[in-house]
Amino acid sequence: MSADPHAGTEAIPEEEQARADMYAVLGCLFHAAPDESLLAELRPPESNAITGVEDDVTRAWRRLARAAVDAQVSGLRDEFEELFGGVGRALVTPYTSHYVAGTAPDKQVVALREALAELGLVRREMVFEVEDHIAAICDVMRLLVERNQSLDVQKAFFSRFVLPGAMPLCDAIDRIERAVFYRDVAALARAFLELERAAFDMVES
Numbered sequence: 001m002s003a004d005p006h007a008g009t010e011a012i013p014e015e016e017q018a019r020a021d022m023y024a025v026l027g028c029l030f031h032a033a034p035d036e037s038l039l040a041e042l043r044p045p046e047s048n049a050i051t052g053v054e055d056d057v058t059r060a061w062r063r064l065a066r067a068a069v070d071a072q073v074s075g076l077r078d079e080f081e082e083l084f085g086g087v088g089r090a091l092v093t094p095y096t097s098h099y100v101a102g103t104a105p106d107k108q109v110v111a112l113r114e115a116l117a118e119l120g121l122v123r124r125e126m127v128f129e130v131e132d133h134i135a136a137i138c139d140v141m142r143l144l145v146e147r148n149q150s151l152d153v154q155k156a157f158f159s160r161f162v163l164p165g166a167m168p169l170c171d172a173i174d175r176i177e178r179a180v181f182y183r184d185v186a187a188l189a190r191a192f193l194e195l196e197r198a199a200f201d202m203v204e205s
Contacts (some may be wrong), residue, residue: 012148020145022057022192027138029185030094033080035073042068056191064184076181083173083182092172092179096165097132099172108132112161116140119149119157134169137162155200166193 012020028038042065054062084094097108109132116122116131121140123131130136141162144154166189173179173186 012146016145016148019196020142023138023142023145026185026189026192027135027142029182030084030133030138030189031135033073033076034068034071039068039071039073039076055195057188057195060184060188060191064188067181067184071181079179079181083176083179091176092169094134094169095130095132096134096137096161096169099165099168101164105132108161108165115157115161119144119153132161132165134166137166151200151203155203158196158200163193163197 025042028034034042044065083092084090095105097103097105097112100108109130112131119140121143123136141154141158144157170186170190170193173182176183179186
């Protein structure tokens with residue numbers, strides 16, 4: 001996604017940048033299998049080991065980090081392609097509108113495009129994925145956080161276009177026996193989105 005070029009990019013608090021970074025990581029992992037550079041980022045040095053009480057997100061992150069240690073790029077490419085590959089071959093569709101209960105996927109996409117237009121976001125040139133791809137949805141949330149959009153705006157988009165499709169998608173990945181590395185990715189996404197939901201529930205509309 002591309003932002004309105006006239007929108008500001010003010011510095012945001014550290015905790016908000018951490019949220020944006022998590023959406024960015026998830027977006028990258030759902031867009032394509034990780035390359036060696038991303039795997040290296042997922043493998044924290046031992047000196048950075050987390051101690052003390054851990055929440056669900058921290059535990060999920062550590063599981064993914066451990067999975068990244070022994071992961072091979074070629075194997076992850078095969079897993080990604082098998083899970084999310086071309087039409088008719090994918091075991092799991094990465095398009096979130098497919099999972100939204102009570103709403104036809106095409107109507108959900110139309111509503112999403114209208115919401116993106118209101119936010120001043122457009123699809124990048126030469127990007128042919130439909131806007132409801134989970135990677136694109138994560139990218140939108142990253143932009144909303146980085147652009148310091150109000151929590152009400154973030155909550156509205158999250159509640160309408162992120163949570164209803166992303167959580168069932170993660171559940172779908174978890175049901176696939178051949179999902180190994182991406183089961184840990186889904187677990188991290190689920191834990192993070194649950195944390196986001198709890199935080200947004202505290203925001204008065």
